[in-house]
Amino acid sequence: MNYAITHDISNEVEIKHKKHIRILIISACVFLIYLIGSIIHFNLPGLAKKWNNDRASMFMLDIYAHKDHIKMNWKEPEKIDVRFEGGYREVYKQDPSWLIRDNQKKSTTVNFENGGKFVFFPNRVEMRNFPKTKETFVFKLNQEGKPYVENYVGKEELLPSWMRATENKVEVRPSLYERLQVYGSKVEVHRYELGWKYFWFDFNSPLEGKGFFEGIALMFDKNRVDPEISNFNLVIKEFWGNEIWHHDTVLFAMVETLLMAILGTLIASIVGLPLAFLAAYNVTPLSSIRFFLRRLFDMLRGIDMLIWSLIFLRAFGPGLFTGIFAIAFTDTGTLGKLMSEAIENTDKKDKEGIQSTGANKVLQHRFGIIPQIMPIFISQSLYYLESNTRAAVIIGAMGAGGIGLHFLGALMTGNDFENVAYMAILVLIAVMCIDTMSAKLRRLLIGIEDKNN
């Protein structure tokens, strides 16, 4: 008898276990098929092919290095100028130490760190001493004014892989840090060096070439660099007006983005909390108001931030208001819904206790409900502040302005990658600051120890 029962039970368990395993295997198969299908659909194996290696390496290089352009026109070989990043206004007045002009031989030599040299002559350019090759390559123009590599005409396939000769252009790239381009009209050498040059003060500034600490030291130096203006103001003015890094616009854009996030969240929580009270059944007896507010929250939340920002973009134009209101509208919906649920979940006893002392409705809510929901309210608002900082960057890029738009602009120019990196780092710092601050505030206001930090 007893044995039969146990036997039945163990049978049942076994059947259930088998069923369980079967479900598990089937779902794992479905999962795997989906994964493989999607990998094919999104062409993950094609990643390597799509990956634009030239662009990527240029991008990476530009992030941590800067370059100088040395340019010679074939028509005026005596006029060789050196420009920082090829800018129109950034022409070096004095030759850098790595550039040597020899008037007797009529040659100009560009020296690289690795010992390599590009030597300009009026009728040719020579490449010497590079560690990759012992050979000296000579680049010239033929009668038709097209560039070619001496001794390699018609044998272009014998050239090393880092050299490319086409009809109108010869490109030489012995390593990432050196680059020579020979065209029919001009020769251009790019010489890369590590670091963000002119980050503190730009090329045409009287303080050009000074570093951060030198700048700080100069602030308190009595000898004026510019007799018109005190050193303190000069340093600030020059830093702020840096034409290469645009500190004024970038930092102001960052502030704008933060303002969007903070004001949007603030408005959402100020508007959302009273509405949440009106939408909670234990506060508002009228079901029609509750129903209306619930649907309002659903609508505010359901119309995505993207669509809100498009609508506001039409109304307010690009600027802070668009971002503020797009964030505020979406989050009023989310916070309102969350808070009304929190209010409905509050313990009735607190409110009844207050009621028993004869307090009126307002006081009952003030002392019976608010203390219970305040921690949730504060922590949720702070969470939304965190995610909105990121959202503000995104809305900004879609047209609302702020750092997002500048980021997009710098990326689209295709050669200001150091600015792109600068802004990306700024965003990273800002987001991390807001995250840490909100964690601190949460702990301070609610008093819950955050286990993870």
Next chain:
Amino acid sequence: MNSDFALGFDTIEKNLKAMAFKRLLYSLISILAVIFLLSSGLTIAENNNAGSFERGISKFFDYPVDLFKEAFESGWRWYAYVFKYLPDLISTINMAFFSTLFGAIFALLLSLFASKNLIKNPYIVTFARRTMDILRSFPELVIAMIFLYLMGKSELPAVIAIVIHTAGALGKLFSEAIENADSKPIEGLQSCGARWWARIRFAVIPQVVPLFISYTLLRLEINVRASTILGFVGAGGIGEALSAVIQFRYGDEIIAIMFLLVVTIISLDYFSRFLRGRLIGDNK
């Protein structure tokens, strides 16, 4: 004796008053701070905005009304467009689904290393946590834009961006869930001689998996919105369709796409809420 009591009450009252005053002061300060922030921020906004607030607010309904008018004038044909853009929508949802799944797998791997109760080496834990912090600090758009630039227009950059962000965001939640798991079942299994894997399998996984799935569902919802936005900057899907029709201003098609988006987001919201409610057991 009696006077002692009176003194005691006096002190208590004094302390109470001091505390009440302090509270009032704090509240006042925070209210003032909020007012200051709001007013100064809105002033800055007013000064730097392309249009002023009053002009803008009066035009708030212009765009939606225009769109609806256009949609209406074209004879409410827009429901046909709903079907036209359905494949785009599905592609966006698939993008979000795939990247959520992939991101969740990465998050799982990361979270194992970021949980103090699984990894005893504090340096590994800290390193994993900081990695996750950095992964989730970049907005998806920033990563997506860079990859779009490097790889050309396709869905892949958006997928990568969402995967990176999701791995960071979910990883944090996952590791918190693992750390908050009750240690008693683990100890129980250990006491009867279970190996490490058995302890994980029968004591940790049953506790954390419902939470994992619920967090992942929540992420899926967020990622659908994100992939729409990324489509808007060139990653395909319904976002790209929306940006195209907005440029050419086809009111009916804009309305159709917005309708699709809103319906999707709301139904996803309810669906994931329902599923999460069933998983964790409280229906909210």
